[in-house]
Amino acid sequence: MKVPLMDLRAQYLSLQEEINDAVRRVLEGGRYILGPNVEALEEEVADYCGTKYAVGVASGTDALVLSLDALGIGPGDEVITTSYSFFATAEAISRVGARPVFVDIDKDTYNLDVSRIEEKITKHTKAILPVHLFGQMALMDKIMEIAQKHGLVVIEDACQAIGSSYRGRRAGSWGNTGCFSFFPTKNLGGYGDGGMITTNDYELAKRLRRLRAHGSQRKYYNETIGYNSRLDELQAAILRVKLRYLDLWNEARREKAWRYNNLLRGLGLKLPYVVQDTVHVYHLYVVAHRARGEIIHALQHKGVACGIYYPVPLHLQDAYKSLHSNPSLPMAERASEETFAIPLFPEKTESQQDYVVEQLGKILQTLEK
């Protein structure tokens, strides 16, 4: 049997008519970039996340860059973030001219270790940029407390966590902004690039709208230097269809994760750890083992796809070698050596899951010997 890590085609086929219909209406309507579907999606996402405003942009990366820019972060500033994330998290900080200051992670959740934030704060620190990794939120109450105490802004990288919540509040509704990606593989994915910024701050939303369109509010009258970072109508129309199914899909991910938890317990794998009062949306189901290389190799041989998120922590990336006043961050380094994701997606069948568990069980047994 072959089990892919995810199956985007299966999801499209399950909604084929609705999506084709939405696409056809956009094509026939004649508005293709920023328009009624983008506006409607912005309202729907703001509603969904529990914020007042949402601003559609071209990608999750741009959501981060525009957030930092709109909050006035630039050269000479430091932004505290996790070392264990997709590269775009740190790249966005560098892109606006600021310096990422990497903090180690919690060994169980792989999210920013909140007990290590304050020791990194200097007079240059302007912001904290936590990531809600793999679909589980960082400890936002603690992070907001530290930010308030030190007068810092908070930008949530919620690209992997749409629909997740902590203490009853959704991802993207805690910080000054929340940044989302609609990259095809994300829990809410389009068929191209796309992103969204959520906020409760009216002036900030206004600045973001201006920034995404070349710094202009009125066409051909440019108040600031901006970007070309707009969401298109095709993606927005598709995402509006899919948003209606997001809770169902996230629930299916959770059920499949629980099933894995039960079936994989006691086999010697480190399983996902869920913090109390957290709704995890399992963007990825990530396990860990010292013999990761052997396990992945053997699984792939049996037709089971795996993924490594991420093989190199950010502070060890070539792009950040020059920043090497960085001390070692042992938990992030260890995670990058031992973690791997196994197949989990809403459309995955029980027999696919049983097959993964069976193969994984056999591989782990032979490792024991």
Ligand SMILES: *Cc1c(COP(=O)(O)O)cnc(C)c1O
């Ligand atoms: C996907 C992702 C991004 C970037 O989103 P894009 O839409 O691909 O630009 C940023 N941060 C994290 C944690 C992500 O997973």
